[in-house]
Amino acid sequence: MRRGPRAFTALLAVTFAGLSGYAVAASRHQAELIRVVAEAGSDTNAYERAAYLVTRETELLQAAMREPDGEERDLLLAANQQADDATQRMAEIDQEHVGTAARLADQHHRIAPILTDFLAQLDQKDHDAAFTTLETILEPEYDSMITALIGEQDQHLAEYDRLQAAAVRESDRSALTVLVVFLLGLVILLGYRLSSRAYRRQLDRMAATDPLTGLLNRNAFTTRVQRFLGAGRGTTVLVLNVDGFREVNEQLGQSIGDLMLIEIGKRLVASTRENDAVARLGGDEFAILLDDGDLTTGESIAARLSGAFTRAFEFDEITLDLEVSIGAAVAVDGDDATTVLRHADTAMHIAKQLHADYHCYRDDRRHDAVARLTLLGDLRRALDDPGQLTLHYQPQIAVNGGDLAGVEALARWQHPTRGPVSPAEFIPVLEVSSLMHRFTEQMLGKALRQGRTWLDAGHRVPISVNVSTRSLLDPGFPQRVAALLDETGVPGTLLCIEVTEYALMSDPETAIEALRQLRDLGVNASIDDYGTGFSSMTYLKLLPVGELKVDQSFVKDVATDSSSRALVASTVELGHSLGLTVVAEGVEDDGALSILRAIGCDVAQGYHFARPMPADEMTARLEEGRQPSPVTAAG
Numbered sequence: 355m356r357r358g359p360r361a362f363t364a365l366l367a368v369t370f371a372g373l374s375g376y377a378v379a380a381s382r383h384q385a386e387l388i389r390v391v392a393e394a395g396s397d398t399n400a401y402e403r404a405a406y407l408v409t410r411e412t413e414l415l416q417a418a419m420r421e422p423d424g425e426e427r428d429l430l431l432a433a434n435q436q437a438d439d440a441t442q443r444m445a446e447i448d449q450e451h452v453g454t455a456a457r458l459a460d461q462h463h464r465i466a467p468i469l470t471d472f473l474a475q476l477d478q479k480d481h482d483a484a485f486t487t488l489e490t491i492l493e494p495e496y497d498s499m500i501t502a503l504i505g506e507q508d509q510h511l512a513e514y515d516r517l518q519a520a521a522v523r524e525s526d527r528s529a530l531t532v533l534v535v536f537l538l539g540l541v542i543l544l545g546y547r548l549s550s551r552a553y554r555r556q557l558d559r560m561a562a563t564d565p566l567t568g569l570l571n572r573n574a575f576t577t578r579v580q581r582f583l584g585a586g587r588g589t590t591v592l593v594l595n596v597d598g599f600r601e602v603n604e605q606l607g608q609s610i611g612d613l614m615l616i617e618i619g620k621r622l623v624a625s626t627r628e629n630d631a632v633a634r635l636g637g638d639e640f641a642i643l644l645d646d647g648d649l650t651t652g653e654s655i656a657a658r659l660s661g662a663f664t665r666a667f668e669f670d671e672i673t674l675d676l677e678v679s680i681g682a683a684v685a686v687d688g689d690d691a692t693t694v695l696r697h698a699d700t701a702m703h704i705a706k707q708l709h710a711d712y713h714c715y716r717d718d719r720r721h722d723a724v725a726r727l728t729l730l731g732d733l734r735r736a737l738d739d740p741g742q743l744t745l746h747y748q749p750q751i752a753v754n755g756g757d758l759a760g761v762e763a764l765a766r767w768q769h770p771t772r773g774p775v776s777p778a779e780f781i782p783v784l785e786v787s788s789l790m791h792r793f794t795e796q797m798l799g800k801a802l803r804q805g806r807t808w809l810d811a812g813h814r815v816p817i818s819v820n821v822s823t824r825s826l827l828d829p830g831f832p833q834r835v836a837a838l839l840d841e842t843g844v845p846g847t848l849l850c851i852e853v854t855e856y857a858l859m860s861d862p863e864t865a866i867e868a869l870r871q872l873r874d875l876g877v878n879a880s881i882d883d884y885g886t887g888f889s890s891m892t893y894l895k896l897l898p899v900g901e902l903k904v905d906q907s908f909v910k911d912v913a914t915d916s917s918s919r920a921l922v923a924s925t926v927e928l929g930h931s932l933g934l935t936v937v938a939e940g941v942e943d944d945g946a947l948s949i950l951r952a953i954g955c956d957v958a959q960g961y962h963f964a965r966p967m968p969a970d971e972m973t974a975r976l977e978e979g980r981q982p983s984p985v986t987a988a989g
Contacts, residue, residue, distance in 0.1 A: 394405045411430070415496070418637070504607070529928075541874075572641075579643055583694070587647075589647055590684050592642040592698060593698040597677045621663070625659050626658075647685065653714070680711060709761050732769065767780055791825060802842040805842070807973075818880060821852065836875055849876075850880050851877055854882050878900045880937070884925060938960075940960045943962055
């Protein structure tokens, strides 16, 4: 592309060489200037290449987080090595800013082991730990490097332009010596400058543009956001992710996927305003910069973007329907471009988790995140301290006859400084952490060892233990249950695993396989909080469970509300028709118990019988032969 200007410049250089005898001194000085300009250009190109490769590395990193099994994951280490070579080369040739260049090269070199740990976390399916590594370590490191590289690049580019200007001034002075040499030298420098600037503009366009869609790329988008923030303009950033795009690539091939990305880019541009900037951040993730800090405007544009996907995508004879998840963040004082983008990306992931089209980042989530991290650290220490995490047991009573049908084991946390911490506060923190596996195994172990103690004392007490989605879907969970049963010698028939409808429906095939393996151990399974989820009747028929637990929100007013009574009665009838035991939780008065007895419910639990109690208190009741009853409900 530069062959024409280069040939022209070379021809003039030959002519200039033939006339150089007229001004040897001027020529030597001019040659020195050209050499310095070339060195400055080399420095600038080295920083440009390093910035480009580090930016590409971050794009592959983000893609690997979204699609751990995608091809970007396999390219990431090679891209890291290329970027490392580029930063080392940059440090070698930059003699003007030796310390800064060496620091940047060393900063990038140190990131390799962290990147290896991140990939190992992905390979181990520990996506939460990988996301934490990405958000708290890798992204800040890369953002710092990219910002510094761009800053150094701009300095070298400014120095490059300054040296070119100096060369022009020297050419002007050389004109006083030899008019012909001056004219030819001026033409050479002018040709070189025009060629260089044209090439520079071309590189700038390439560096700022996504090659597939023609939209801004992540680096250019981030720069533009920072420019808006620096100017004090109201700024809103939307991050958009295409739901199901990975399946399109896997099932239909990358060529169809590329065509779809191009069409998506066109639709996004058509759905935004003239002054809005649309970018492809990488993979199937796009971003829109709104020159407006009004949240209502962001919601309006997000609605238009979602509406752009209501029309099917058609490629040859293929018709595809896709949806999007959109996150929004409005910049506040003190935010930089990286922060606003991260907040919008967080909001997008929340929208995806909630199966919503749109979610806006709330500033109070920053404080929530700090509190959650603190609580998570305390939980990690609690798992190493056997005295902090204990189990209480709530009796489950046969509705007809009042006999003890079993107990539900409920986790309790006695924090060393805060005192009792509610399960409603710490269980959600565990559910998004790999600590949930340790916690579940510890609680199961405690429950089964207590069951062994009761068996040895002559009390055969079935125990129900709640299990999170994360634990149930862990491929090794059934084997760990089998090991605990073998260790304690408790029959599998005395253990019941309680799982929610959400856990079953989030990945039905994996959940069904896990429950089948548990059933082979004799372990019963119960669907907890039944009625609050969206379980399909088809899956309910296939699930290897033996029990339904009606959520307390329907039970608490079953005696006074005809709708609740009808819902509970229909659940009891459904459970019995499938051969399941039906348990009502949250029974608080005799009126509710009478209704449950009338509609044929099998088992009940709640404050009407007894509150959850420590193991020694439950043992005392068993030793005394007492069953929890309405008389003891006040305890």
